[in-house]
Amino acid sequence: MNPELFYPYLQQCTKVSIDSRTIAPGDIFFAFSGENFNAAELAGDATDKGALAVIVERKEFEDSTKNIFYVPSTLQFMQDLARLHRDNLKIPVIGLTGSNGKTTTKELIAAVLSKRFNVLYTHGNLNNHIGVPLTIMSVKPEHEIAVIEMGANHQKEIEFLCSIAQPDYGYITNFGKAHLEGFGGFEGVIAGKSELYTYLKENKRTIIVNGEDPLQVQKTTGYEPVVSFGTEDADYHFASINKGNFVGLSFGNTEVISQLTGAFNFSNLSAATTLGLHFGLQPQEIKEAIEGYQPTNMRSQVMVKNGITLVLDTYNANPSSMAGSLQNFNTFKGSKTVIIGDMRELGPESLAEHTAILKMALDMDFDQTITVGDQFEAAGRSSLSFTTTAELTDYLKENPVTSKNILLKASRGIGLEKVLEYL
């Protein structure tokens, strides 16, 4: 089977899926093999559920009478099919990457643009070599704009994802100390993420740039077309405002207060507002969209429990986002405890980065700094350190935290959100 021959199935399908458990009539099922399952064995189940077509990479499961087609690599086929679909799309595609804030910014952009357009945007964090093709293939004729998040942890990955998403507009949230191991240090992060700029420049597409970020400005100076925000002379200028623990922005007579905490979210809000204005939305529409967006995904999520203000930021962590979270949390009024867990994928710089973050936390105005993970443990003395989240929860059962504010931040693998029920 080749992608051109298969393309009519994609045009007719209800949705695409890589999980037979989600298949409904009219769907296409792409069967992958993994650590636990070889999904090709489930091709029959998928057709029993009404799948329009199934792609398998095991010849013995091919059955053209049931539209079960064999390809040498399900992944490669899916990527080629997505590229073909993208070639046929006539709508603006906005691509974004960066070290921190991709998902939040993507959600904000989608919320804003959805006030006026039918927007297809990346679901959750499906931002990689599997997630991007799935997202692109999900664009239907009724969609008017697509917002595609692109993630990477090594060189040439963004270049590859751009070859599929082919963004007309591109935005890099920032360069930070994330995935240092795979990128080969901070310079490697800059090179890897800048592959988006290379694509946009080579294809004369529009760059959205934060004029207050010197590294982004340096990478884009002299290029046209650019839509800039931030500085006074940028295309769009916003002032940062705060209400309690929440960050917002103002422009003209419009004041917007988001449900996001952390000064770092100002650039995320600014990017979404810029795109809203660029696509002709009214300030009031943008305000309603941003004020209505509530993070529910362990990304700087603020909640009140038993009278304690909790910041749940356990979806990921790296030195840049950890520093931002600590600085923000330090501005909270009242007594404060931070519970921070190891930051993964930092390679040889890991210990030094954990040591610097621990020092930063200990120098701040917190009642208690609690750490989880062997990297923080190796980094030195904190008020309290635990190797695993399970050890911490055992401790919390006997010794509840009494501060009025608690920050929880760690890499995903630490599973720090499990302590929530003991706070």
Ligand SMILES: CC(=O)N[C@H]1[C@@H](OP(=O)(O)OP(=O)(O)OC[C@H]2O[C@@H](n3ccc(=O)[nH]c3=O)[C@H](O)[C@@H]2O)O[C@H](CO)[C@@H](O)[C@@H]1O[C@H](C)C(=O)N[C@@H](C)C(=O)N[C@H](CCC(=O)N[C@@H](CCC[C@@H](N)C(=O)O)C(=O)O)C(=O)O
């Ligand atoms: C192929 C797949 O789905 N893998 C997921 C799967 O892996 P596992 O090996 O455990 O699969 P199984 O053996 O259980 O199943 C095999 C397949 O069979 C399907 N199946 C199973 C049972 C059944 O009854 N019916 C079935 O059809 C099943 O659906 C499988 O397809 O499970 C893991 C645990 O949940 C998943 O982690 C794994 O997902 C892989 C890794 C994946 O890439 N998923 C993409 C859809 C995706 O976009 N995932 C994002 C993660 C993005 C991310 O981490 N981004 C980074 C930067 C990118 C770095 C990049 N180089 C990379 O490595 O990804 C960032 O910083 O943002 C997500 O899920 O959020």
Ligand SMILES: Nc1ncnc2c1ncn2[C@@H]1O[C@H](COP(=O)(O)OP(=O)(O)OP(=O)(O)O)[C@@H](O)[C@H]1O
């Ligand atoms: N602009 C920003 N600058 C620095 N840190 C940020 C920024 N935006 C968000 N963060 C931090 O990063 C955390 C994760 O945010 P988000 O999920 O949006 O990032 P991401 O880049 O999509 O990460 P991932 O790809 O792993 O989902 C937030 O909870 C916050 O701590």
Ligand SMILES: C[C@@H](N)C(=O)N[C@H](C)C(=O)O
């Ligand atoms: C969850 C994954 N995309 C990620 O961001 N991993 C880093 C290492 C983290 O969890 O902090």
